[in-house]
Amino acid sequence: MQSYPSYLLENAVNQLSKLPGIGKKSALRLALHLLKQEQQDVADFAQAILLLKNEVKYCNVCKNISDTEVCQICSDTSRQTDVVCVVETIKEVMLIENTGQYRGLYHVLGGVISPIDGVHPSDLEIESLVQRVKQGGVKEVVLALSTTMEGDTTSYYIARKLAGCEVTLTTIARGVSVGDELQYADELTLGKSIVNRVPYKN
Amino acid sequence: MQSYPSYLLENAVNQLSKLPGIGKKSALRLALHLLKQEQQDVADFAQAILLLKNEVKYCNVCKNISDTEVCQICSDTSRQTDVVCVVETIKEVMLIENTGQYRGLYHVLGGVISPIDGVHPSDLEIESLVQRVKQGGVKEVVLALSTTMEGDTTSYYIARKLAGCEVTLTTIARGVSVGDELQYADELTLGKSIVNRVPYKN
Numbered sequence: 255m256q257s258y259p260s261y262l263l264e265n266a267v268n269q270l271s272k273l274p275g276i277g278k279k280s281a282l283r284l285a286l287h288l289l290k291q292e293q294q295d296v297a298d299f300a301q302a303i304l305l306l307k308n309e310v311k312y313c314n315v316c317k318n319i320s321d322t323e324v325c326q327i328c329s330d331t332s333r334q335t336d337v338v339c340v341v342e343t344i345k346e347v348m349l350i351e352n353t354g355q356y357r358g359l360y361h362v363l364g365g366v367i368s369p370i371d372g373v374h375p376s377d378l379e380i381e382s383l384v385q386r387v388k389q390g391g392v393k394e395v396v397l398a399l400s401t402t403m404e405g406d407t408t409s410y411y412i413a414r415k416l417a418g419c420e421v422t423l424t425t426i427a428r429g430v431s432v433g434d435e436l437q438y439a440d441e442l443t444l445g446k447s448i449v450n451r452v453p454y455k456n
Numbered sequence: 457m458q459s460y461p462s463y464l465l466e467n468a469v470n471q472l473s474k475l476p477g478i479g480k481k482s483a484l485r486l487a488l489h490l491l492k493q494e495q496q497d498v499a500d501f502a503q504a505i506l507l508l509k510n511e512v513k514y515c516n517v518c519k520n521i522s523d524t525e526v527c528q529i530c531s532d533t534s535r536q537t538d539v540v541c542v543v544e545t546i547k548e549v550m551l552i553e554n555t556g557q558y559r560g561l562y563h564v565l566g567g568v569i570s571p572i573d574g575v576h577p578s579d580l581e582i583e584s585l586v587q588r589v590k591q592g593g594v595k596e597v598v599l600a601l602s603t604t605m606e607g608d609t610t611s612y613y614i615a616r617k618l619a620g621c622e623v624t625l626t627t628i629a630r631g632v633s634v635g636d637e638l639q640y641a642d643e644l645t646l647g648k649s650i651v652n653r654v655p656y657k658n
Contacts, residue, residue, distance in 0.1 A: 257553060257554070262507050262508045262511055273490075291509070302471040307491060318461050320461060320462055
């Protein structure tokens with residue numbers, strides 16, 4: 255049982271230790287670090303967090319976080335508007351954007367179906383995806399969810415929901431990582447790589 | 457180069473990544489975590505940090521952080537007021553307090569003398585320590601600084617400053633850790649253990 259010389263310190267440590275991956279010891283280190291900073295810097299720090307929570311918007315179209323009603327990606331006219339990539343969170347949007355290989359749009363579900371965690375289809379942005387497809391203009395929906403039971407269930411659920419729509423469903427390729435040696439790949443991945451082989455290009 | 461879907465997110469990530477040991481990736485994880493919390497919880501989080509920085513006081517006597525003008529330790533009449541343990545930061549106060557083995561008071565220097573880092577004696581609470589001793593009532597000053605060059609320099613500087621005062625100077629014992637095997641102790645530590653041997657008690 256740690257005893258703190260100040261209630262304010264104890265409170266700050268308790269709050270900081272609520273962050274994922276931050277224990278009480280790290281939280282104390284962070285609190286003492288903040289205490290050493292200039293008052294204005296700490297104010298900016300707190301303000302940035304408050305603004306993030308209170309002012310950030312979610313794009314009307316793709317549900318990605320955004321500073322505007324419609325996000326930068328959805329309002330970018332140079333992008334391919336007939337391809338929509340379905341992802342779990344905005345983290346995957348950022349990861350795919352960073353590859354620089356995708357020019358279509360996104361749809362952020364906000365998670366995957368997981369009854370055990372209390373996440374049901376109605377908690378996710380699935381209905382808005384179906385509506386978006388039904389409004390027309392979308393030719394391809396790329397399912398880019400995790401290959402976990404929950405991810406697969408969600409992909410299957412979305413596929414069923416979109417069954418009547420004239421849209422091509424695709425999923426991202428699974429295979430041996432670029433640069434990986436075959437002997438270290440797991441069987442399932444290597445199997446997918448063989449089955450979904452692509453034409454060889456020089 | 458990471459591109460963020462929102463300036464507010466980017467700003468929060470930049471602020472969070474200023475914390476020690478938090479890189480851009482961890483900062484993004486923390487920001488997305490905060491975004492998922494309730495508005496009130498995030499407000500409490502930011503408030504705790506602001507209060508820590510803006511409202512925390514430093515004890516008039518020992519310079520430890522405190523919620524009051526004189527800290528809990530200095531105002532605790534059951535403590536031994538004639539022994540003062542000199543430490544670098546409030547962290548060491550907490551560590552020593554947690555041992556439950558010390559009943560005297562403290563004096564927090566705020567660091568150690570390190571000209572290379574621009575820390576000079578005048579930047580530390582050395583003068584206030586000397587004044588405190590000169591006011592009388594202190595019989596023993598325990599130097600509990602790091603055994604680094606900077607720590608040793610600081611101990612030496614304080615010893616010189618207190619040379620004229622009628623006060624016993626002591627330093628915490630260095631030796632083989634409790635539970636450690638002798639063969640794994642370094643020579644310097646084992647040497648100190650031998651030289652500063654104490655009477656054997658059953």
